[in-house]
Amino acid sequence: MAVYVYSIVLTTHPQRLDGLDGVGDPPTTLRTVHTERLSAVVSDAPEELRPKRRDLGAHQAVQERLMADGTVLPLQFGFTTTDDEAVRAVLEDRADEFGERLRALEGCVEYHLKAAQDEDALLRQILQESDEARELNEAIRNGSGNPELPLALGELVSQEVQARQDQLAAGVLGALRGFAREERSSQATGNDFLNVSFLVDRDNEKSFLSEEQGLAKELGEDFDLRLLGPLPAYSFI
Known part of the structure:
Protein backbone atom coordinates (compact mmCIF):
# COMPACT_ATOMS: atom_id res chain seq x y z
CA MET A 1 0.00 0.00 0.00
CA GLY A 107 13.94 27.28 17.33
CA CYS A 108 11.99 29.02 14.55
CA VAL A 109 8.40 29.37 13.37
CA GLU A 110 6.91 30.78 10.19
CA TYR A 111 4.75 33.88 9.92
CA HIS A 112 2.97 34.67 6.67
CA LEU A 113 2.06 38.27 5.83
CA LYS A 114 -0.16 39.66 3.10
CA ALA A 115 -0.77 43.39 2.72
CA ALA A 116 -3.18 45.44 0.65
CA GLN A 117 -4.22 49.08 0.31
CA ASP A 118 -7.76 50.26 -0.34
CA GLU A 119 -8.02 50.93 -4.09
CA ASP A 120 -10.11 54.09 -3.74
CA ALA A 121 -7.73 55.52 -1.16
CA LEU A 122 -4.76 54.79 -3.39
CA LEU A 123 -6.42 56.44 -6.39
CA ARG A 124 -7.27 59.54 -4.34
CA GLN A 125 -3.67 59.69 -3.19
CA ILE A 126 -2.37 59.55 -6.76
CA LEU A 127 -4.76 62.27 -7.94
CA GLN A 128 -3.77 64.48 -5.01
CA GLU A 129 -0.02 64.06 -5.39
CA SER A 130 0.47 63.72 -9.16
CA ASP A 131 -0.05 66.98 -11.08
CA GLU A 132 -0.13 65.14 -14.39
CA ALA A 133 -2.75 62.62 -13.24
CA ARG A 134 -4.88 65.37 -11.74
CA GLU A 135 -4.75 67.47 -14.93
CA LEU A 136 -5.70 64.51 -17.11
CA ASN A 137 -8.55 63.59 -14.79
CA GLU A 138 -9.89 67.13 -14.77
CA ALA A 139 -9.71 67.36 -18.57
CA ILE A 140 -11.72 64.14 -18.89
CA ARG A 141 -14.30 65.28 -16.34
CA ASN A 142 -14.68 68.64 -18.14
CA GLY A 143 -15.72 66.83 -21.28
CA SER A 144 -12.60 66.84 -23.39
CA GLY A 145 -13.26 64.99 -26.59
CA ASN A 146 -9.70 63.70 -26.89
CA PRO A 147 -10.07 59.89 -26.93
CA GLU A 148 -6.43 59.44 -25.94
CA LEU A 149 -6.80 61.08 -22.53
CA PRO A 150 -8.50 58.15 -20.71
CA LEU A 151 -5.85 55.77 -22.04
CA ALA A 152 -3.06 58.14 -20.96
CA LEU A 153 -4.60 58.51 -17.51
CA GLY A 154 -5.00 54.75 -17.16
CA GLU A 155 -1.38 54.11 -18.08
CA LEU A 156 -0.16 56.82 -15.72
CA VAL A 157 -2.25 55.54 -12.82
CA SER A 158 -1.06 51.96 -13.46
CA GLN A 159 2.58 53.10 -13.33
CA GLU A 160 1.95 55.11 -10.17
CA VAL A 161 0.21 52.19 -8.48
CA GLN A 162 3.10 49.84 -9.25
CA ALA A 163 5.74 52.32 -8.10
CA ARG A 164 3.91 53.11 -4.86
CA GLN A 165 3.17 49.48 -4.07
CA ASP A 166 6.79 48.51 -4.71
CA GLN A 167 7.88 51.24 -2.33
CA LEU A 168 5.36 50.14 0.30
CA ALA A 169 6.44 46.50 0.03
CA ALA A 170 10.09 47.46 0.37
CA GLY A 171 9.28 49.52 3.45
CA VAL A 172 7.37 46.74 5.18
CA LEU A 173 10.06 44.18 4.35
CA GLY A 174 12.79 46.53 5.54
CA ALA A 175 11.05 47.02 8.87
CA LEU A 176 10.43 43.31 9.56
CA ARG A 177 13.36 41.42 8.04
CA GLY A 178 15.66 42.41 10.88
CA PHE A 179 13.58 40.21 13.21
CA ALA A 180 13.61 37.18 10.86
CA ARG A 181 16.24 34.57 10.11
CA GLU A 182 15.00 34.14 6.52
CA GLU A 183 12.23 35.42 4.25
CA ARG A 184 10.49 34.06 1.16
CA SER A 185 8.47 36.38 -1.09
CA SER A 186 5.76 35.14 -3.46
CA GLN A 187 3.81 36.88 -6.19
CA ALA A 188 1.13 39.10 -4.67
CA THR A 189 -2.32 38.64 -6.17
CA GLY A 190 -5.56 40.61 -6.22
CA ASN A 191 -5.30 43.88 -4.32
CA ASP A 192 -2.30 42.70 -2.32
CA PHE A 193 1.04 44.42 -2.79
CA LEU A 194 2.92 42.02 -0.52
CA ASN A 195 2.92 38.25 -0.01
CA VAL A 196 5.84 37.09 2.13
CA SER A 197 6.77 34.46 4.69
CA PHE A 198 9.23 35.08 7.52
CA LEU A 199 11.22 32.50 9.45
CA VAL A 200 11.25 33.97 12.94
CA ASP A 201 13.36 32.81 15.85
CA ARG A 202 11.26 32.21 18.95
CA ASP A 203 13.51 34.64 20.82
CA ASN A 204 12.53 37.40 18.36
CA GLU A 205 8.86 36.49 18.10
CA LYS A 206 7.51 39.16 20.46
CA SER A 207 9.62 41.86 18.83
CA PHE A 208 8.51 40.76 15.36
CA LEU A 209 4.84 40.84 16.34
CA SER A 210 5.22 44.20 18.03
CA GLU A 211 6.87 45.69 14.93
CA GLU A 212 4.15 44.31 12.66
CA GLN A 213 1.44 45.77 14.88
CA GLY A 214 3.26 49.11 14.90
CA LEU A 215 3.42 49.07 11.10
CA ALA A 216 -0.29 48.36 10.82
CA LYS A 217 -1.06 51.27 13.14
CA GLU A 218 1.34 53.59 11.31
CA LEU A 219 -0.06 52.76 7.87
CA GLY A 220 -3.61 53.37 9.04
CA GLU A 221 -7.10 52.20 8.23
CA ASP A 222 -6.64 52.32 4.45
CA PHE A 223 -4.28 49.34 4.73
CA ASP A 224 -5.04 45.70 5.46
CA LEU A 225 -2.17 43.67 6.95
CA ARG A 226 -3.07 39.98 7.42
CA LEU A 227 -0.57 38.04 9.51
CA LEU A 228 -0.87 34.28 10.01
CA GLY A 229 1.22 32.35 12.51
CA PRO A 230 2.98 30.83 14.20
CA LEU A 231 2.99 28.15 11.50
CA PRO A 232 5.13 25.13 10.65
CA ALA A 233 7.91 26.30 8.34
CA TYR A 234 6.37 25.06 5.08
CA SER A 235 7.91 27.90 3.07
CA PHE A 236 11.47 27.16 4.17
CA ILE A 237 11.83 23.46 3.43
Whole structure:
Protein backbone atom coordinates (compact mmCIF):
# COMPACT_ATOMS: atom_id res chain seq x y z
CA MET A 1 0.00 0.00 0.00
CA ALA A 2 1.18 3.54 -0.76
CA VAL A 3 2.50 5.64 2.12
CA TYR A 4 1.46 9.17 3.06
CA VAL A 5 4.34 11.24 4.49
CA TYR A 6 3.63 14.07 6.95
CA SER A 7 6.99 15.32 8.16
CA ILE A 8 10.64 14.61 8.94
CA VAL A 9 12.36 15.06 12.30
CA LEU A 10 15.57 14.01 13.99
CA THR A 11 15.44 10.61 15.65
CA THR A 12 16.04 12.41 18.97
CA HIS A 13 12.72 14.25 18.59
CA PRO A 14 10.08 12.96 21.10
CA GLN A 15 7.66 12.13 18.25
CA ARG A 16 4.60 12.20 20.47
CA LEU A 17 1.71 11.08 18.26
CA ASP A 18 -0.69 9.74 20.89
CA GLY A 19 -4.27 10.84 20.35
CA LEU A 20 -3.69 11.89 16.74
CA ASP A 21 -5.19 10.29 13.64
CA GLY A 22 -3.87 10.26 10.12
CA VAL A 23 -5.65 11.33 6.96
CA GLY A 24 -8.42 9.29 5.38
CA ASP A 25 -11.94 8.09 6.14
CA PRO A 26 -11.79 6.06 8.25
CA PRO A 27 -8.68 7.74 9.71
CA THR A 28 -5.37 5.98 9.16
CA THR A 29 -2.94 5.13 11.96
CA LEU A 30 0.22 7.19 12.32
CA ARG A 31 3.61 5.50 12.58
CA THR A 32 7.27 6.41 12.10
CA VAL A 33 9.97 5.24 9.72
CA HIS A 34 13.45 5.45 11.25
CA THR A 35 17.03 5.68 10.10
CA GLU A 36 20.04 6.31 12.31
CA ARG A 37 19.68 10.11 12.12
CA LEU A 38 16.17 10.85 10.90
CA SER A 39 12.57 9.77 11.32
CA ALA A 40 9.54 10.34 9.08
CA VAL A 41 5.98 10.38 10.35
CA VAL A 42 3.79 8.40 7.94
CA SER A 43 0.55 6.48 7.58
CA ASP A 44 -1.04 4.33 4.93
CA ALA A 45 -2.25 6.52 2.07
CA PRO A 46 -6.00 6.47 1.37
CA GLU A 47 -6.93 5.34 -2.12
CA GLU A 48 -8.67 8.64 -2.82
CA LEU A 49 -7.22 11.62 -1.01
CA ARG A 50 -8.73 15.06 -1.44
CA PRO A 51 -7.95 18.30 0.43
CA LYS A 52 -11.06 18.08 2.59
CA ARG A 53 -11.27 19.97 5.85
CA ARG A 54 -10.94 16.84 7.98
CA ASP A 55 -7.82 15.62 6.17
CA LEU A 56 -6.20 19.06 6.05
CA GLY A 57 -6.83 19.34 9.77
CA ALA A 58 -5.32 15.93 10.47
CA HIS A 59 -2.21 16.82 8.45
CA GLN A 60 -1.84 20.14 10.27
CA ALA A 61 -2.41 18.59 13.69
CA VAL A 62 0.61 16.33 13.16
CA GLN A 63 2.79 19.31 12.27
CA GLU A 64 1.64 21.34 15.26
CA ARG A 65 2.18 18.48 17.71
CA LEU A 66 5.68 17.84 16.42
CA MET A 67 6.48 21.56 16.28
CA ALA A 68 5.53 21.92 19.95
CA ASP A 69 8.25 19.41 20.89
CA GLY A 70 11.08 20.40 18.55
CA THR A 71 12.14 21.17 15.01
CA VAL A 72 10.23 19.66 12.10
CA LEU A 73 10.42 19.60 8.32
CA PRO A 74 6.71 19.71 7.41
CA LEU A 75 5.78 18.28 4.03
CA GLN A 76 2.95 19.83 2.05
CA PHE A 77 -0.42 18.10 2.14
CA GLY A 78 -0.75 15.17 -0.25
CA PHE A 79 2.81 13.83 -0.44
CA THR A 80 2.86 10.07 -1.00
CA THR A 81 5.35 7.40 -2.01
CA THR A 82 5.34 3.68 -2.62
CA ASP A 83 6.18 2.13 0.76
CA ASP A 84 8.15 2.47 4.00
CA GLU A 85 11.34 1.29 2.33
CA ALA A 86 11.12 4.12 -0.20
CA VAL A 87 10.78 6.58 2.68
CA ARG A 88 13.75 5.04 4.47
CA ALA A 89 15.87 5.21 1.31
CA VAL A 90 15.20 8.94 0.90
CA LEU A 91 16.00 9.61 4.57
CA GLU A 92 19.34 7.82 4.17
CA ASP A 93 20.25 9.33 0.79
CA ARG A 94 19.43 12.89 1.84
CA ALA A 95 20.41 12.69 5.51
CA ASP A 96 22.96 15.51 5.29
CA GLU A 97 20.58 17.80 3.41
CA PHE A 98 17.67 17.20 5.77
CA GLY A 99 19.91 17.48 8.81
CA GLU A 100 21.27 20.81 7.64
CA ARG A 101 17.77 22.16 7.04
CA LEU A 102 16.59 21.00 10.45
CA ARG A 103 19.48 22.89 12.03
CA ALA A 104 18.55 26.00 10.03
CA LEU A 105 14.96 25.81 11.29
CA GLU A 106 15.82 25.06 14.90
CA GLY A 107 13.94 27.28 17.33
CA CYS A 108 11.99 29.02 14.55
CA VAL A 109 8.40 29.37 13.37
CA GLU A 110 6.91 30.78 10.19
CA TYR A 111 4.75 33.88 9.92
CA HIS A 112 2.97 34.67 6.67
CA LEU A 113 2.06 38.27 5.83
CA LYS A 114 -0.16 39.66 3.10
CA ALA A 115 -0.77 43.39 2.72
CA ALA A 116 -3.18 45.44 0.65
CA GLN A 117 -4.22 49.08 0.31
CA ASP A 118 -7.76 50.26 -0.34
CA GLU A 119 -8.02 50.93 -4.09
CA ASP A 120 -10.11 54.09 -3.74
CA ALA A 121 -7.73 55.52 -1.16
CA LEU A 122 -4.76 54.79 -3.39
CA LEU A 123 -6.42 56.44 -6.39
CA ARG A 124 -7.27 59.54 -4.34
CA GLN A 125 -3.67 59.69 -3.19
CA ILE A 126 -2.37 59.55 -6.76
CA LEU A 127 -4.76 62.27 -7.94
CA GLN A 128 -3.77 64.48 -5.01
CA GLU A 129 -0.02 64.06 -5.39
CA SER A 130 0.47 63.72 -9.16
CA ASP A 131 -0.05 66.98 -11.08
CA GLU A 132 -0.13 65.14 -14.39
CA ALA A 133 -2.75 62.62 -13.24
CA ARG A 134 -4.88 65.37 -11.74
CA GLU A 135 -4.75 67.47 -14.93
CA LEU A 136 -5.70 64.51 -17.11
CA ASN A 137 -8.55 63.59 -14.79
CA GLU A 138 -9.89 67.13 -14.77
CA ALA A 139 -9.71 67.36 -18.57
CA ILE A 140 -11.72 64.14 -18.89
CA ARG A 141 -14.30 65.28 -16.34
CA ASN A 142 -14.68 68.64 -18.14
CA GLY A 143 -15.72 66.83 -21.28
CA SER A 144 -12.60 66.84 -23.39
CA GLY A 145 -13.26 64.99 -26.59
CA ASN A 146 -9.70 63.70 -26.89
CA PRO A 147 -10.07 59.89 -26.93
CA GLU A 148 -6.43 59.44 -25.94
CA LEU A 149 -6.80 61.08 -22.53
CA PRO A 150 -8.50 58.15 -20.71
CA LEU A 151 -5.85 55.77 -22.04
CA ALA A 152 -3.06 58.14 -20.96
CA LEU A 153 -4.60 58.51 -17.51
CA GLY A 154 -5.00 54.75 -17.16
CA GLU A 155 -1.38 54.11 -18.08
CA LEU A 156 -0.16 56.82 -15.72
CA VAL A 157 -2.25 55.54 -12.82
CA SER A 158 -1.06 51.96 -13.46
CA GLN A 159 2.58 53.10 -13.33
CA GLU A 160 1.95 55.11 -10.17
CA VAL A 161 0.21 52.19 -8.48
CA GLN A 162 3.10 49.84 -9.25
CA ALA A 163 5.74 52.32 -8.10
CA ARG A 164 3.91 53.11 -4.86
CA GLN A 165 3.17 49.48 -4.07
CA ASP A 166 6.79 48.51 -4.71
CA GLN A 167 7.88 51.24 -2.33
CA LEU A 168 5.36 50.14 0.30
CA ALA A 169 6.44 46.50 0.03
CA ALA A 170 10.09 47.46 0.37
CA GLY A 171 9.28 49.52 3.45
CA VAL A 172 7.37 46.74 5.18
CA LEU A 173 10.06 44.18 4.35
CA GLY A 174 12.79 46.53 5.54
CA ALA A 175 11.05 47.02 8.87
CA LEU A 176 10.43 43.31 9.56
CA ARG A 177 13.36 41.42 8.04
CA GLY A 178 15.66 42.41 10.88
CA PHE A 179 13.58 40.21 13.21
CA ALA A 180 13.61 37.18 10.86
CA ARG A 181 16.24 34.57 10.11
CA GLU A 182 15.00 34.14 6.52
CA GLU A 183 12.23 35.42 4.25
CA ARG A 184 10.49 34.06 1.16
CA SER A 185 8.47 36.38 -1.09
CA SER A 186 5.76 35.14 -3.46
CA GLN A 187 3.81 36.88 -6.19
CA ALA A 188 1.13 39.10 -4.67
CA THR A 189 -2.32 38.64 -6.17
CA GLY A 190 -5.56 40.61 -6.22
CA ASN A 191 -5.30 43.88 -4.32
CA ASP A 192 -2.30 42.70 -2.32
CA PHE A 193 1.04 44.42 -2.79
CA LEU A 194 2.92 42.02 -0.52
CA ASN A 195 2.92 38.25 -0.01
CA VAL A 196 5.84 37.09 2.13
CA SER A 197 6.77 34.46 4.69
CA PHE A 198 9.23 35.08 7.52
CA LEU A 199 11.22 32.50 9.45
CA VAL A 200 11.25 33.97 12.94
CA ASP A 201 13.36 32.81 15.85
CA ARG A 202 11.26 32.21 18.95
CA ASP A 203 13.51 34.64 20.82
CA ASN A 204 12.53 37.40 18.36
CA GLU A 205 8.86 36.49 18.10
CA LYS A 206 7.51 39.16 20.46
CA SER A 207 9.62 41.86 18.83
CA PHE A 208 8.51 40.76 15.36
CA LEU A 209 4.84 40.84 16.34
CA SER A 210 5.22 44.20 18.03
CA GLU A 211 6.87 45.69 14.93
CA GLU A 212 4.15 44.31 12.66
CA GLN A 213 1.44 45.77 14.88
CA GLY A 214 3.26 49.11 14.90
CA LEU A 215 3.42 49.07 11.10
CA ALA A 216 -0.29 48.36 10.82
CA LYS A 217 -1.06 51.27 13.14
CA GLU A 218 1.34 53.59 11.31
CA LEU A 219 -0.06 52.76 7.87
CA GLY A 220 -3.61 53.37 9.04
CA GLU A 221 -7.10 52.20 8.23
CA ASP A 222 -6.64 52.32 4.45
CA PHE A 223 -4.28 49.34 4.73
CA ASP A 224 -5.04 45.70 5.46
CA LEU A 225 -2.17 43.67 6.95
CA ARG A 226 -3.07 39.98 7.42
CA LEU A 227 -0.57 38.04 9.51
CA LEU A 228 -0.87 34.28 10.01
CA GLY A 229 1.22 32.35 12.51
CA PRO A 230 2.98 30.83 14.20
CA LEU A 231 2.99 28.15 11.50
CA PRO A 232 5.13 25.13 10.65
CA ALA A 233 7.91 26.30 8.34
CA TYR A 234 6.37 25.06 5.08
CA SER A 235 7.91 27.90 3.07
CA PHE A 236 11.47 27.16 4.17
CA ILE A 237 11.83 23.46 3.43
